[in-house]
Amino acid sequence: MCDNDSFDDMVAYRPRLELLSRRGFGSLSLSAGLASLLPIGCKSTDPAPGPLPAPTAAASGAAIAPMASAANAVATIESEVSITTPDGACDAYFVHPTSGTAPAVLVWPDILGLRPAFRQMGRRLAESGYAVLAVNPFYRTKKAPTSSPHPDFEDRGTREALMALAHSLTPETEVTDAKALTAWLDQQPSVDRSRKMGTTGYCMGGPLVLRTAATNPERIGAAATFHGGALVTDKPDSPHLLIPKMKAHFLIAIAANDDAKQPDAKETLKAAFAHASLSANVEVFEGTMHGWCPPDSRAYNRDAAEKAWGELLVLLKSALG
Numbered sequence: 001m002c003d004n005d006s007f008d009d010m011v012a013y014r015p016r017l018e019l020l021s022r023r024g025f026g027s028l029s030l031s032a033g034l035a036s037l038l039p040i041g042c043k044s045t046d047p048a049p050g051p052l053p054a055p056t057a058a059a060s061g062a063a064i065a066p067m068a069s070a071a072n073a074v075a076t077i078e079s080e081v082s083i084t085t086p087d088g089a090c091d092a093y094f095v096h097p098t099s100g101t102a103p104a105v106l107v108w109p110d111i112l113g114l115r116p117a118f119r120q121m122g123r124r125l126a127e128s129g130y131a132v133l134a135v136n137p138f139y140r141t142k143k144a145p146t147s148s149p150h151p152d153f154e155d156r157g158t159r160e161a162l163m164a165l166a167h168s169l170t171p172e173t174e175v176t177d178a179k180a181l182t183a184w185l186d187q188q189p190s191v192d193r194s195r196k197m198g199t200t201g202y203c204m205g206g207p208l209v210l211r212t213a214a215t216n217p218e219r220i221g222a223a224a225t226f227h228g229g230a231l232v233t234d235k236p237d238s239p240h241l242l243i244p245k246m247k248a249h250f251l252i253a254i255a256a257n258d259d260a261k262q263p264d265a266k267e268t269l270k271a272a273f274a275h276a277s278l279s280a281n282v283e284v285f286e287g288t289m290h291g292w293c294p295p296d297s298r299a300y301n302r303d304a305a306e307k308a309w310g311e312l313l314v315l316l317k318s319a320l321g
Contacts (some may be wrong), residue, residue, distance in 0.1 A: 073127035074098070078119075083135075085180035087173065090139040092181075093119045094188075096131035101192035103320040104185040106212060107134040108205030110294065111166050113146035117296040128313055130198070130320075131191045135181060137208065138165045140173070166204050171211065171237050178212040182219055196221025196248075196320050200312065202293060204229050207239040213250075214242035222319035224251040224312050226293045227258060232265040243272040249319040250280035253308045255290040281311065 078095040093114060096102055105125060109118045114136040122134040136144040146165055151158050185191050197219045201209035206228020213220040223246070225231065231252070232240045252269055259266060266282050273280035285292065285308065291299035293308055 074129055076123060076126040078123060078126075081133075083181060083184045085139075086176055087140055090135055090177065090181065091143045092133055092135040093122055094131075094133050095119075095123050095126040096188075096190040097126060097129060101190055102126075102129050102131045103195045103197060103316070104131045104133065104182075104188075104191045105198040105200065105316065106181055106185065107132060108137060108199070108201035108208040108212075109134065110203035110205055110291065111147075111162050112151070113138055113165070114144040115147075115149075115296070117294045120295065124309075128316075130316065131185070131188065133181065133185055135177075137169060137177065137205070141165060141168055169204075169208075174208050174211045175215050178208070178215040182212070182216050186219070198222035198224075198316050198320055200224045200226070201228060202226045203291065206231050210239035210242055210246075213248045214245040217245055217247040220246070220248045222250075222315050223248040224253070224315055226253045226308055227255040227288075227290045228252065229258075229290075232262070232268045240269055240272050243269075243278065244276045246276065246278060248278070249315060250278060250282075251311055251315045252280065252282040253293075253311070254282070254284045255288045255292060256284055256286050257289050259284045281315075283311075 075098045076095050077098045078093065081092050081094045083090045083092055091114070107118065107122055107125075109115070114134055118134045122132040126132045136146065138144075138146045147162060148158075151162070153159060182197060185197065186193050197216070199209050199212045199220055200223070201207070202225075206225035207230055209223050209225050209228070210231065213223045230239070232238060250273060252266075254266060266284060270280070270282050273282070285304050288301050288304045289299040291297040292301040293305045294300065295305070
């Protein structure tokens with residue numbers, strides 16, 4: 001999934017204290033006294049290609065203008081749930097429209113796990129008409145939150161703890177969870193089982209998306225990864241080797257600095273999807289750094305994140321309805 005050589009780029013951001021509204025992503029703000037928390041001093045051995053965009057208002061400590069809710073947003077209901085798996089009880093966040101049934105979407109978070117930012121993204125997606133389950137992938141080790149709200153990424157112990165959580169997952173546990181969590185979703189009255197299911201993943205959640213799509217090819221109709229790590233490796237269990245087993249439509253959104261480090265990965269993915277006759281948009285988002293999508297990320301790029309969000313909605317609409 002992740003290694004220490006890429007750790008600076010993967011987690012080179014400090015989550016910001018935010019006021020998240022319950023609609024859209026709401027108005028995010030920082031008090032002036034928190035501005036000193038933003039510079040983190042982590043330096044990558046591989047700089048991002050080309051000039052980076054100017055920091056967003058959030059990065060500079062100023063207030064961010066409210067983000068729009070989904071067009072014609074539907075009312076939603078949310079709950080914290082516990083899902084029995086062969087390995088224990090997975091804590092998760094479930095949110096869906098208040099009436100009727102909807103296609104399900106399973107969300108795999110990044111290395112910082114299930115937290116307010118992913119609950120907010122889940123709620124926003126549900127407002128577009130989906131039954132969304134955002135999970136704690138580290139439930140075998142600890143319940144969410146699995147990291148502090150403002151982890152010190154320059155602290156060796158913090159890094160080692162996060163890496164230990166990431167490495168506690170294996171291809172086998174990922175398959176086990178994919179089966180259990182999709183089965184749970186199909187048991188929910190709010191889920192439309194006549195329509196395909198979607199899955200999304202961020203950072204280390206990217207490989208989990210591919211394994212979920214390969215494990216449940218008859219159910220997973222749409223799959224998207226955002227700054228996914230280790231989608232293509234030289235190991236015999238590389239996630240991209242599972243593509244022939246899948247039947248989903250794909251969006252692979254790649255950070256520019258990830259592409260600079262592994263420029264051949266996108267072509268490998270494109271070739272694998274083409275060989276499997278699967279519809280796939282494999283796209284490098286120029287000017288972005290790893291982690292640009294979650295709104296609490298130090299690398300958050302609002303314009304690029306909104307573009308990626310729009311492409312996700314198009315994918316879900318076309319593949320799931």
